[in-house]
Amino acid sequence: MLFNSFIFLAFLAAVVPATAALRHPRARALFLLFASYAFYAYWDWRFITLLVLASVVDYAIGRKLGATQDAGIRRRLLLLSCLSNLGMLVFFKYFNFFAEGAQAAAASVGWHVESWQLRIALPLGISFYTFRTLSYIIDVYRRRLMPTDSLVDYALFVSFFPMLVAGPIERAGNLLPQFANLKSPSREQIREGMALIALGYFKKVLIGDAAGRVVDSVFGQPELYRSPELLAALLLFTIQIYADFAGYSNIARGIAKLVGVDLMKNFEQPYLSRSFSEFWRRWHISLSRWIWDYLFAPLISAVLRMISRLQLPTVEQEMRLAYPLAVITTMLLCGLWHGAGYTFLVWGGMHGLFLAFERLVVYRGRPIPMQRRIRGFTGRLRFVAGIITTQALVVLGWLFFRAESLDQARYILRQFVHWQGSELTGRFAFMVLVYALVILLLDLVEYRTKSETYLLRLRPAVAAGICTATMFVVCLYLATTKPLPFVYFQF
Amino acid sequence: MRIVLFGLSLLAALIVLDVYLQASGIQTPMETRIDPHLGPTYIPKMPLTRFNEGFYVGSTNRYGYMGPAIPPRSTQGEHRVLLLGDSYVLGHTVLPRHHFARRLESRLEETLGGEFHALNFGKADFNLWNMYQYHHDFAAAFDHDVTLFLVDENDLAPSQQIATDLYPTVKIAGDSLMIDRSFSKSGTYRFYKRVDPLLSHSAILRLAFNSYKMVKRGELAEVLLDKLAPERSLAAVTPEPARELPELSRVILRRLADDQRNILVIHKKLTPELLEEIAATGVPVIDLAACLDSLLAAGHDPYLWPVTGLRGHWNHATHEIIGCFLADELNSQPQLQRLVSQDSSTAN
Numbered sequence: 001m002l003f004n005s006f007i008f009l010a011f012l013a014a015v016v017p018a019t020a021a022l023r024h025p026r027a028r029a030l031f032l033l034f035a036s037y038a039f040y041a042y043w044d045w046r047f048i049t050l051l052v053l054a055s056v057v058d059y060a061i062g063r064k065l066g067a068t069q070d071a072g073i074r075r076r077l078l079l080l081s082c083l084s085n086l087g088m089l090v091f092f093k094y095f096n097f098f099a100e101g102a103q104a105a106a107a108s109v110g111w112h113v114e115s116w117q118l119r120i121a122l123p124l125g126i127s128f129y130t131f132r133t134l135s136y137i138i139d140v141y142r143r144r145l146m147p148t149d150s151l152v153d154y155a156l157f158v159s160f161f162p163m164l165v166a167g168p169i170e171r172a173g174n175l176l177p178q179f180a181n182l183k184s185p186s187r188e189q190i191r192e193g194m195a196l197i198a199l200g201y202f203k204k205v206l207i208g209d210a211a212g213r214v215v216d217s218v219f220g221q222p223e224l225y226r227s228p229e230l231l232a233a234l235l236l237f238t239i240q241i242y243a244d245f246a247g248y249s250n251i252a253r254g255i256a257k258l259v260g261v262d263l264m265k266n267f268e269q270p271y272l273s274r275s276f277s278e279f280w281r282r283w284h285i286s287l288s289r290w291i292w293d294y295l296f297a298p299l300i301s302a303v304l305r306m307i308s309r310l311q312l313p314t315v316e317q318e319m320r321l322a323y324p325l326a327v328i329t330t331m332l333l334c335g336l337w338h339g340a341g342y343t344f345l346v347w348g349g350m351h352g353l354f355l356a357f358e359r360l361v362v363y364r365g366r367p368i369p370m371q372r373r374i375r376g377f378t379g380r381l382r383f384v385a386g387i388i389t390t391q392a393l394v395v396l397g398w399l400f401f402r403a404e405s406l407d408q409a410r411y412i413l414r415q416f417v418h419w420q421g422s423e424l425t426g427r428f429a430f431m432v433l434v435y436a437l438v439i440l441l442l443d444l445v446e447y448r449t450k451s452e453t454y455l456l457r458l459r460p461a462v463a464a465g466i467c468t469a470t471m472f473v474v475c476l477y478l479a480t481t482k483p484l485p486f487v488y489f490q491f
Numbered sequence: 492m493r494i495v496l497f498g499l500s501l502l503a504a505l506i507v508l509d510v511y512l513q514a515s516g517i518q519t520p521m522e523t524r525i526d527p528h529l530g531p532t533y534i535p536k537m538p539l540t541r542f543n544e545g546f547y548v549g550s551t552n553r554y555g556y557m558g559p560a561i562p563p564r565s566t567q568g569e570h571r572v573l574l575l576g577d578s579y580v581l582g583h584t585v586l587p588r589h590h591f592a593r594r595l596e597s598r599l600e601e602t603l604g605g606e607f608h609a610l611n612f613g614k615a616d617f618n619l620w621n622m623y624q625y626h627h628d629f630a631a632a633f634d635h636d637v638t639l640f641l642v643d644e645n646d647l648a649p650s651q652q653i654a655t656d657l658y659p660t661v662k663i664a665g666d667s668l669m670i671d672r673s674f675s676k677s678g679t680y681r682f683y684k685r686v687d688p689l690l691s692h693s694a695i696l697r698l699a700f701n702s703y704k705m706v707k708r709g710e711l712a713e714v715l716l717d718k719l720a721p722e723r724s725l726a727a728v729t730p731e732p733a734r735e736l737p738e739l740s741r742v743i744l745r746r747l748a749d750d751q752r753n754i755l756v757i758h759k760k761l762t763p764e765l766l767e768e769i770a771a772t773g774v775p776v777i778d779l780a781a782c783l784d785s786l787l788a789a790g791h792d793p794y795l796w797p798v799t800g801l802r803g804h805w806n807h808a809t810h811e812i813i814g815c816f817l818a819d820e821l822n823s824q825p826q827l828q829r830l831v832s833q834d835s836s837t838a839n
Binding site for chain 2: 005010206458468469472477478479
């Protein structure tokens with residue numbers, strides 16, 4: 001069930017009031033759990049079993065972890081959870097990728113191996129709920145979180161429908177206490193929820209989907225388009241992926257608020273970042289934090305432990321060696337998390353390299369500041385230059401992220417080098433300009449007001465008028481065009 | 492006070508959204524206006540972006556048809572092919588440079604020499620009767636050597652004249668044909684004139700109009716209920732195939748046969764009975780069926796769009812092949828070869 005479909009709006013219109021009508025918090029949680037399963041089953045009911053299995057196994061492992069102090073048993077339980085979660089993910093998402101790689105490797109040394117491709121669909125949202133369950137078990141293992149007693153709460157944490165298929169990758173520490181005492185939404189939550197939903201639909205449908213139609217057409221058959229059109233499509237994809245995912249996150253947070261749950265923020269004006277590390281603190285925040293906590297931090301510790309054997313004179317020198325190794329490995333895995341394909345590996349590798357270069361060369365090993373202190377003309381100039389340089393490289397990265405294969409990415413890059421003009425350059429440029437200005441305007445307002453619900457600073461009647469108009473136009477658009485799925489659904 | 496504020500902010504937001512929809516190309520206002528003489532005509536110099544099974548970015552020219560602005564008077568050595576037809580000719584599924592008209596021009600230039608222009612007078616939903624009227628009233632005023640009327644079975648035997656309240660209609664008057672323009676006195680037309688300023692400036696109203704058309708097509712349940720919608724029976728979707736040529740079509744074809752420059756191009760397979768009837772009218776015919784069949788035989792579905800996965804109008808490859816096929820067919824037409832040789836002798 002896509003958020004940008006009428007059937008979902010009908011589902012929402014039934015679930016939100018029904019949840020509010022239930023008086024007991026446990027009844028609410030149970031009802032939301034069934035609603036979440038219904039939401040998931042609408043796509044393919046067979047994969048419900050995976051969701052239930054992941055919930056039950058990790059709930060049981062969490063309980064065991066909470067009950068035992070034996071370090072050996074605890075390690076084995078952690079391993080068991082990692083194996084079951086990652087095993088499921090690897091099987092469904094990466095089996096074909098690795099099998100294909102192995103086959104190609106065998107072929108390169110002259111061995112003929114039969115194809116081992118599996119004909120299975122990727123369960124929707126598997127990457128997201130696997131990371132959620134892993135974070136729960138690791139937190140319990142690290143004794144940062146008490147395991148929950150309630151299977152319903154835990155199952156709801158895994159499958160809560162607003163965030164089930166594309167995040168945010170919430171932490172149990174934030175959600176489980178809310179599910180344990182699921183209150184009716186406050187008036188403030190309802191207002192914020194409505195504003196977030198309207199803003200989210202505007203971004204998703206009227207920016208993301210609309211730009212996505214051009215992007216899909218051009219990337220679907222790039223050989224039909226000329227250099228300016230290909231560049232416009234790449235820039236439009238840059239806008240699409242942000243509007244699509246940030247819009248989805250807004251809608252998810254808005255819906256959660258309507259049932260009394262607060263989800264974390266997932267985006268904070270990423271395209272206004274002046275460095276890569278700032279970009280990753282503002283882009284897909286829930287994933288960045290997950291990767292930082294559960295992948296990068298343990299990895300860099302391990303690398304530092306190994307490097308310490310080299311007995312380098314200073315810690316700084318050890319860090320200079322450890323950081324690029326850890327960050328590039330982390331970003332390669334982050335790329336692979338996004339999709340089982342070489343294009344995603346290249347994208348992740350590029351980001352890893354940029355992060356390492358930035359830390360070691362541009363900032364000479366110093367921590368990269370998040371705070372923006374812009375003083376004087378030179379400061380402003382440096383600020384703008386930082387944004388432009390970072391975003392130009394981000395756009396380059398998106399080429400590999402969007403391209404259907406490395407060959408296609410290479411073809412498009414070649415078209416940029418051997419520039420061939422088009423009679424439609426002006427039309428495409430204007431299209432990009434309009435989308436870019438609108439998304440920039442929304443980000444600037446958000447940045448200035450430090451709030452995503454800035455509409456609520458207006459008089460209630462004015463905010464209601466704007467939201468109503470937006471939803472009316474969104475509905476008209478949805479009625480006349482086939483909805484595009486969220487870009488991140490495939491991950 | 493609250494209601495007034497709500498209403499004003501709603502209106503202001505709608506205006507801002509309308510501007511955004513138009514500027515980004517998501518939705519344009521109505522690209523046609525209804526001329527009391529011609530019926531619906533394209534608004535000149537209107538930028539258009541279309542997403543359907545394909546993708547189109549282009550505009551109408553200053554004369555109110557698609558493609559490069561070729562003026563009514565031709566220059567020496569210039570040859571023209573007028574194209575009339577429905578959405579297949581309009582070609583709002585491919586970029587203008589991929590339209591079969593461009594391939595037709597270049598192929599004719601390659602084979603015959605000289606300068607060729609193909610003028611695209613296609614209009615969505617046009618049938619043979621509308622084409623005849625539009626050619627008579629507008630397109631024929633452009634100098635031309637050949638006019639191609641691209642039709643299929645539905646265009647030859649339409650169930651009725653489309654939106655007769657807003658279109659001129661062709662009627663048989665004794666042995667000849669007359670064009671009835673009484674639509675301009677109809678209540679619908681008067682209503683249209685009142686709402687026209689809004690329709691021709693508002694993208695949101697266009698979206699609303701598109702939604703209305705979607706409801707009229709019976710697609711509301713599918714849009715609202717997605718895969719829970721009851722399946723529509725095939726009979727409700729596919730119209731009955733035409734069995735014979737209506738009298739009006741027969742008379743129009745006979746009239747077209749009077750001018751050697753007119754050629755009927757059939758772009759979907761017709762029944763042998765219909766083909767016989769057409770042949771009896773004497774109008775020259777180019778049948779694209781063989782060309783499209785050869786594509787199918789080679790494993791290329793001429794109507795399948797690989798990017799969207801939809802079936803609909805001709806895809807890029809088909810446009811390319813149809814352009815070449817039409818050029819080769821025209822190349823064999825004696826009148827065209829005569830014109831080109833006349834030109835070269837005049838130039839010498």
